[in-house]
Each structure stands twice: as structure tokens, then as C-alpha cells.
Amino acid sequence: MAAFSISEIKKRIADFPKKNLIHLPTPLQKLENLSQELGGPEIYIKRDDMTGLAFGGNKSRKLEFIIQDVLNKKADAIVTWASLQSNWCLQTAAAARKFDIRPILILFKTYDLPEEYDGNLLLDYILDADVIIKEAEKGKAVRIEDIYEIVKAVENEVKEWGHTPYVAPIGGSMVGGSMEKPLGAISYVNAFVELLEQAAKQGLEINYVLHATGSGGTKGGLAVGAKALKEDTKVLGISVSENKESYGKEVLTIARDTVKALSLDLSMAKEDIIILDEYIKEGYGILNKEVSKALRFVAIKEGIFLDPVYTGKAMAALIDLVQKGYFKKRDKVVFFHTGGTPALFPNKQHLVNLLKK
Template sequence: MTVYTSVQLEEMIARWPRVRLTSLPTPLYRLKNLPGEFGLQELLIKRDDLTGLAFGGNKSRKLEFILADALSQEADTVITWGSLQSNWCLQTAAAARKCGLKPVLVLFKTYQLSSLDQGNLLIEKLLEADIRIAETEVGGKSPDQDQAFRFLAEVAREEMKKGHRPYLVSVGGSMTGGSMDKPLGALAYMLNMIELSGQMPDSKPPDHVVVATGSGATQAGLIVGARALGLNTRVVGICVSDRKDEFLPRVRKIALELVEALGLKINLDDRDIILFDDYLGEGYGRVSAEIATIIRMVLQKEGLVLDPVYTAKAMIGLLDLARKKFFQPSDRVVFLHTGGTPALFAFSEWLLP
């Protein structure tokens, strides 16, 4: 087991092609009003909702490596999928346009929306992304990776007939497959752990980082980053869509692929992958009264906007874990805000009483 310095890790990562899409580092600061009420001495927030590309979010960091890979494969079109209000799809469309590529988005109807012109979809339409709305067979859930790639392969064939060179990437930029054969999303989040640990007050690493887990690479990259730096930081993933027994193998697979891709000499254990699936609520993309309440509370106490699909659930989880004394009172807890806020405007009918 080797412990690496941040400089060593940054040098390894610097060998990977990257296009600049973000303005980094994102801010890290202490929240003022929430921690005391929930029995925490210190709760910090890392604002990855402020990465700078089209409303920001965790996906813009990943896309710096993914679009560089697409460009190195001489692609002129990026094809991916997500749900109707997918933050990933918006970020991909913005990144693709910025790099001169055509975005094609397959949006699966995993939930009902009364308008297809709001939130992320509005911005995707302003970006003139090629949007295909698709039905799902699995009620309330996204199709699995194989089904979705079969769908994308058909779209890719159409694009190739028109003379395009497509790059296919899976939802969230997390799992390898399609045109992406390295865990580039997780690579970006390993860098985030390096950035975060360098920003901590008094240089003391966080005891816990709490994050919404959707397609897995954000958590996987943070875990690998923490272990490679020799930190005891525990990365707590709050599941937003599936049960933890479905997430654990995904996060493990991505993390192990990253360790291998970088040739890191570190051991990973399933105990490193901490997941809670107690906060799924009514299911993926369904906005419950509890979600509306937390969004209102955090906005009023901290002036901070959470999104209804990911970060609201992660915050519900964090505050409940604090209440249940999962954290020690003296623990330094960091909430990673992963963005997604434009979706708020698509869910107003569930958010307002």
C-alpha cells in the first residue's frame, strides 16, 4: 500500500488529455446555521454547483476528460442518455457545443413532467441539442446500461449514415462502455478530493464527505483519492435511485478500474464504500413533501439552493445521520454540492404547497 502526495497524483493525472470547461477550485466554506441545530460542530460545503459550465455541477469536471477523449478519437458528435431532467445531459450538451461537437441526447421518460420546456430541458433546447424522448420499459427506473447502449447504437448508426463520427458515453459519464474505455468521470473526482483536502481549514482532512450517488463515479473517484492520499476520510454516498446492493458493485467496479488505469498501489475494501439507501423517498425523480421541506429550509437558513433529485436527498441523509449520531460531534463533515439546480424550475408544482 503506497501513500501518494497530491503533487504525485496530480502529475499522474496531468498525463491524461483534458479540455478546460470549469473554473476551479470551487469554493469551500463553513455553513453557519445548519450544523448547530443538528448537533454538528462543523459542517462545510464544497460548491461543485459552481463549476461554471451552464449552471455547473459535478458533471462538468468529468466532461473535461471525457470530451478530451472524444476529441482525441476525432468524434464530431456525442451521444448519451439520461432521464427527462438529466443534469448530465445538459452538461454534456453545453460541453459538446463549447468544444464544437454536436450533442445528441436520448432522454428516457422515467417520470412524468407536465412540461418539456422547463429546467434542464429548456437550456438543452437553447443549446439546440438533438433531443430524442424515449419510453422506458422499467417503470420509474432508467434502462440498464446494455439496453440503453443498444438504443444509442441505433442512433449512432443514423448519425454515421449522415456522415458523423459519434462518441457514445454512458449516463453520468461513470461506467466505462461505448466509446469510453477508461473511468474518466472517476478520474475527475479523484482530483476533486485532492483539491478539497488542500482547501481544508488548518489542513486537517475531512472526517466525512457526504455526496449524492447516482451513476457512481463521483463517489468512486473521491474514495480512490482519499485512499491514495492516505486519508481516513469516509465518503458517504446517499443513494438517489437504487438500493445500495445495486450501487455497491457499480461503485466498486469504477473505483477498481481507476486504480488500475493509474497503476496505483492501494488496496480498496468494500468497507470503503459507504452507502445509505434510506432516503430514496418515493423513488428517483419523484419530489416528496420531505424534499420540498428540506429545499425550503436550507434556502432560508443558508441562502443555498439544492436540487430536488440529488442534493436535497443527500442533505436529508446528512442531517438524519447527524441526528442519529452517525458522526461524532467533533467530526469535520463536508457536504459536496453536486449541482443540478436548474431542475428545480421543472418541479415547481411539487415544490409549492
């Protein structure tokens, strides 16, 4: 039996007001060709790449809640950070602009991509976002401990410009900066509710949800949703950057903060946070043969483009798990497409080289 009913969870989420920025529900579709070709479980896709804000993606769900928080706090600028080709930063800039909030993005060069107006960097430019580019260790995601001073300095500078800045933590995931509640994760509890309602309409019993995980808000929210509403659905997070021990602890913190924020009598344990880290391979944002093959496979079989940093890695993992016999043939697996496709373009050279071989 579920610990909570859908209507109870919806009521708790409704305590957190949000701005309507996106088209919901996002489609839940069966990947007929892919399922048949792989000969394993039935594979479905949740199209969070089709949210309709900028180029879509998981971050726009989070931003519905975060932008409302920015407005509640009467801030008129938003300072955030991530990697050079960050989807989070693009989505933040697009959402902020709609509400006349000035976006200030600190972008770290965590991989060897040129600082050209391409992919998300081009879109940031079209949005006239303030962009500050900084050097960083390659192949690793940005960690707040390493860049705290930089963010603080930018926040102070923005104040000197006469603005009231809202500091949004990377990915809108971990509570911090001006965000006092795990709003990103709450939006993904909501996404789990949405998924269950769609599945019920389609007569679908979901056994697994699989998604890419980076800053942890998506993972934390989905894990809480599953624990509260359907504990027999396993949520598999494919890490793109961090090893599962240290990262698992961070996600558990996000999940526990989420349970607390929603006043749920639910105890989230280490075992509730399933993270697979063996697909990180060469490091964060570094393309490999399996990812390039997964991108081409899904494009050819389903006419759907994945991104090279997150969903491509998650799909390479899904394919590998099917081939290893991880799932039963009658299982139903939902793959979350969390967006990020603009990053295909700045990665064009790597991608073409890998696909040519």
C-alpha cells in the same frame, strides 16, 4: 500514513489531458447557520454547483476529461443518454457545443414530468441539442442493459448523417461506449486532491465527505482519492436510485478501473465503497416531504439552492444522520453540492404541494 502523496497522485492524473472548461478550485465554505441549527458536527460545503459551465455541477468536472477524449478520437458528435431532466445531458451539450461537437441526447421518461421546455429541457433546446425522448419505467434510473439497442440505433443513425460519433456512457462514469478509461471518476480523484489542499489551507481535518450518488463516477473517484490520500476520511454516498448491494458492485468496478488507469498500487475493497440506500424512499426523481424541507432549510439558512433529485436527497440524509447521532459533535463533514438546480423548475408543482402541507 497516506498510501500516496498529493504530488504523486497529481502526477498520475496529469497523464490524462483535459480541456479547461470550468473554474477551479470550487469554493469550500463553512455552513455556519446550518451547523449551529442542527447542533451536530461542523458542516462544510464544496461548491461544485459553481463550476461555471452552464448551470454548474459535478458533470462539468468529468467533461473536462471527456471532451478532450472526444477531440483525441476525432469525433464530431457525442451521443449520450439519461433521464428527461438530466443534468449530465445538459452539461454534455454545453461542453460539446463549445468545441463544435454536435450533441445528441436520448432522454428517458423515468418520472412523471411533462415534456415541456422547462428546466434542463429548456436549456437543451437553447443549446440546439438533438433530443430524442423515450418512454421508461418510472422511479428507476436508466440502465444500459435495458436501452443498449436504442443507443446503438441512434449511433448508427448519427453515422448515416455523416458524423463520427463518440458514445459517452451515462454520467461519464462506467467505462463503456467510446470511453475506454473511467474519466469521470478520475476527475473526482482530482476533486478529492483539490479538497484536501483547500482543507489544509483552512486548517481543517475532514472526517466525512457526503454526496449524492447516481451513475457512480463521483463516488468511485472520491473513494479512490480517500483511500490513496486520507483513509480516515469516510466518503458517504447517498444513493438516489439503486440498492447498495448491486450498486456497490458497480461502483467498486469503477473504483478498480480508476486505480488501474492511474497505475496505483492500491486494492479497493467492498468496504471502501460506503453507500446508504435508505433515502431512495419513493424512487428515483420522486420528491418527498423530507427533501422539500431540506431544500427550504438550506435556502433559508444559507441562501443556497439544492436540487430536488440528488443534492436535496443527500441533504435530507445528512440532516437525518445528524439527528440520529451518526456523527460526533467535533466531526467535520463536507457536503458536496453537485449541482442540478435547473431541475427545481419542472418540479415546481410537486415542490409547492409538499411545502404547502
